[in-house]
Amino acid sequence: MRRGNIIKLVALVLFVAVAVALSIKPLVDPAKGIPLGLDLRGGVHLVLQAEPNKNGALITSDEMDKAKAIIAKRVNDLGVSEPIVQVDYDKKRVVVDLAGITDPDKAVDILKTTAKLTFRDPKGNIVLQGDELTDARAGQGQDPNQGFIVNLTFSSDGTKKFTDLTTKYIGQQIGIYLDDKLLKNPEVRMPITNGQAYIDHYATLEAAAKDAVLMRSGSLPVSMSIAEKRQVGASLGIDSLHKSIKAGIYGLIFIFLFMLVFYRLPGVVADFSLIVYGLIVLWIFWMFRVVLTLPGIAGFILSIGMAVDFNIIIYERVKEEVLAGKSLRAGIESGFSRAFITVIDAHVTTFIAAMTLYYFGTGSIKGFALTLGVGIIASLFTAITFTRFVLRLIVGISPKLETTWFGVRRAI
Template identity: 80%
Template structure:
């Protein structure tokens, strides 16, 4: 029994050590690791103000919702990782945070452009609008000559486009984006397959940018830039480094405190804390949690609560040993009696985190999410993992001194 427990503990320590070593690179990888928010990675913060049209029509909340949805589509097409797009209905604004964006002016142009696509005859009459467009993609022209935007119409749009090109054989068909002429080709034959091509782009980036605007649809209102603020990557790195240093110092203090005050159970608690951290970080990676400064604060707070749960349990174990129970019986009884207290603390904190996540926005959601994940993982490590490891430790020696559990005298 004693030998078996020793082997189990050695194997467990080796597994955790290997897992820790293998986890460092994938978790901190700048591309595929845990995504960092605007305040850590740098990027651009935009406030887009909705403007009334020339007729003075009132801007409704529905207009803001539609504009927000279109902006979200455009941001996603830009390939930005975990953007934050929020609507401010009172001020008729849309707030956009784009982490990792290095060209803010390009992002601004894509997001605020109304992007009304129209097809017109030589007299400027609108024959077809972008509402009938199904997809638009940037690409290289035939024979490698220049760059183009390939358009695909819906079934209804394909029929309309076929009728228009049939009527305009030998004539020009202008393609406009927000009153700006993109191309004005001559229709040689009817186009009946619902496919069209806009030529004349100098670079693939230009073609891809216009394709994003076309397939995301036109904004229901015009947007102006009320605020544009670029967050430098150096500021993000500095904030991240300070957070990491604060976390390291806190962990060192916690490790020493648990080791000195609780002795052998403190060693188990410190070991469980390492396992806890690994599970939480992999959960962040798996759920694509965007890590921000408030998110790191939530994570550090959850670490403190995980340690607090161990303290509650260990204090109960010490009480049971002082009452005359053996170490083995004291451990089992202490965990059982502390169970309700630990569960109650978990549930109340989870309710608070859940409420913050539902009612909050942006960084508040990030704080609530990291805190909630941390609490759920600590429930496992405190009640299940720590308990089992401590059983193995106690099973090594039937005559273990109570000194190693912070209690004076022998069993």
């Protein structure tokens, strides 16, 4: 049993060491590593102002949603990694943050032009313009096999053209294009003469609603002008990143020393668990392409402090159990059981706060909340599961360990 625990512990340490060594390069790779936000990578910050409609009507929230959808699509066409596109409904503005952009003027020219929606026959000829589509709305199909649909409504002129189109090309596909890029390619099943059509077989309502917004934009264009253009230098972002990393390293060194001095052997286990915790969080960031910003780094560092705090709560409970006369093995089991509810409560309440910030916040606030939430989940695993597993291995190797190694001044 003892030999088996020694082998497991050594194998675990070697596995973590190799994981750390293999993780450094992919995680920090500028092209494929954890994506960095505007404040760390540099780029351009744009504020696009919606211009009044030609007929003098007030700009509606629906029009602003269309403008946002169009701009977000064009940003994706630019190949920008993890852009941030937000709407200020009161000021009728769209705020865009583009990290890594080297030619901001080109991005501005692409983003501020008015979208063009067209319907094309199978040969690629334009047969309908976007202004002949009066409405497009997402909904649930009447037949369950249809899935979610987008209902289309055409103007009187559009109805005539669409009637001719659908009569001529039954069994063939009609292309719907936005800015000369294919948006949807539905098949004509029968002549449609009443100006009411639908596109079916969307997997989700969200996907149908997204296309509906883009299609409606053809009939209600919103011209945009540049209200603000600010370039963030890459050197400023790199300097901020270096300072954040340096602060994080100093903080980790202090935490490691604190745990070693006050908790002895459990402190070593806690430091080891923190390394595992950091690996888990960073790999989650990498796999889900979480954009790392300065507020996001702050949330990550805060979650590290919480992970240490949870270990302290657990160790204090273990010390109380040992001082009450229990053996070291029994004290560990009882201490973890007593601390479990406290640790879970702290995790749940903080996680709820983080998710509230993420749901109601915008931009950098979302980044802070997301990294904090991910950190809370990872710290729960390391504090309750991983740390307990390692302590069990250590006690299994030597059940007669001196309790002073656990910060308790009483020999067993």
